Amino acid sequence: MKVSYVFILLLGFILSFKLTAQEKPTIYLISSSSEYNEEVIPSIITMFEEKGHLVDTRYLDKQTSDFGYVNTDKSRAKTLINALTDDNVKYLWFVRGGAGALNLLPYLYAAEDKIKKSTPKIIVGFSDVTAIHYFINRQIKWPSVHGVLASFNKNLYVPNETKSEISRNSDVEDIFSLAEKEIKYRDVIPLNNQARKNISGKLFGGNLTLLQSLFSTKYETVSADDIFIVEDVGVTYRQLDRSLHQLLYKNQFKPKGIIFGQFYSLSATDEERLIFKTVIKDFAAKAPYPVYYYPLFGHGKTNKPLILFNDVKINCNKNDEYCSLTQKKMALSNKSK
Secondary structure, X not given: OHHHHHHHHHXXXXXXXXXXXXXXXXXXXXXOOEOOOHHHHHHHHHHHHHOOOOEEOOOOOOOOOOOOEOOOHHHHHHXXXXXXXXXXXXXXXXXXXXXXXXXXXXXXHHOHHHHHOOOOOEEEEOHHHHHHHXXXXXXXXXXXXXXXXXXXXXXXXXXXXXXXXXXXXXXXXXXXXXXXXXXXXXXXXXXXXXXXXXXXXEEEEEEHHHHHHOOOOOOOOOOOOEEEEEEOOOXXXXXXXXHHHHHHHOOOOOOXXXXXXXXXXXXXXXXXXXXXXXXXXXXXXXXXXXXXXXXXXXXXXXXXXXXXXXXXEEEEOXXXXXXXXXXXXXXXXXXXX
């Protein structure tokens, strides 16, 4: 009797786990940029399964190219387009960034009508994934999440063992919460007088190097309603200064505002962090639009999620040192418009 009772309890636990997993959306993993470490994939799968999600790896196709990308441009584009047109996919989570996603734009634009007919997906990632976000936001009109990669986050970080500390303080659960509650970050620093006014618009952006790569190309689109987020890694403060002067000199670039994330390295000293902030403050003093500083997203230890192609409001009280950033919870329509 005792053995039967234990068996029934065990069976009930297994069935309840499967039901829980079925209630939550399956996570489809993908990587469209630099090659990833295949040894980390089992840990990623376990991480999501422990949160009640099934994981599908059919869109992980690694045949490292001569440039160190996960595959050739054509093959990477084909895999990505297959994922974007798969109506079973809701969460498409990038394993890593790196380089090479920009090369896929011609293929994506050629498949634009096909992708628009598919059900919307929640694209999650940052860094080189910026090129994918740009296409999805601008052309397909789906919101997407600038947030942690599947291989770099608090859930996988092990002190003294994990090589990189990128996103070590940021939980993948923060991404799932975007569909349930609004974002409200209260420690956004206004850097010029224009930033003291309340503003609202659509959030766009990501990695500054990727965004600059689109300047003056056939793929560049701008809107007077844009509020940009920008972040970067591996640039010196002088390189950043040059890039920001390019923004000042750029024709037809008049966003409603720009929010700067982290630009200094993970190992930066206080002096190094200060010089990057000084460069951004110098830009803010010359910019004719609101400029804000919020180094809690990007390639740092903390990478708070933001919803791209989603409404954003920045409110500032004249008596407060900081402003607040608010976004409503993420909602997906049945079809892209």
